[in-house]
Amino acid sequence: KYLIQKEDKLIIEETYTDKEGFTCRPKQDLPICYIKPDILKESREFDYSHLLKDVIRFVKSYLELPEESGYLILAL
Numbered sequence: 614k615y616l617i618q619k620e621d622k623l624i625i626e627e628t629y630t631d632k633e634g635f636t637c638r639p640k641q642d643l644p645i646c647y648i649k650p651d652i653l654k655e656s657r658e659f660d661y662s663h664l665l666k667d668v669i670r671f672v673k674s675y676l677e678l679p680e681e682s683g684y685l686i687l688a689l
Contacts, residue, residue, distance in 0.1 A: 614639065637677045665689075 615629040615637070629637045668688040678684060 631679045633679075635679050637679065640675050 614625050614627060617624055617626055617629065627638070631637075665688055669684045672684050672687050676684075676687070678687075
């Protein structure tokens with residue numbers, strides 16, 4: 614759901630439509646993962662640019678954003 618301000622009031626809506634008519638709908642099947650202590654044994658040497666691309670790809674698979682830059686902001 615989206616929390617939107619209209620005429621000085623906050624309302625909750627199922628979808629969001631921007632000024633250009635682009636409609637965003639939230640997905641309801643977001644994954645939940647519980648990290649275990651063995652995560653501390655993972656290698657700390659990895660390519661951060663590759664990790665960023667993976668995170669952006671993950672965010673895109675679960676969110677619809679009106680601007681491409683929004684995915685980068687969420688990934689960071």
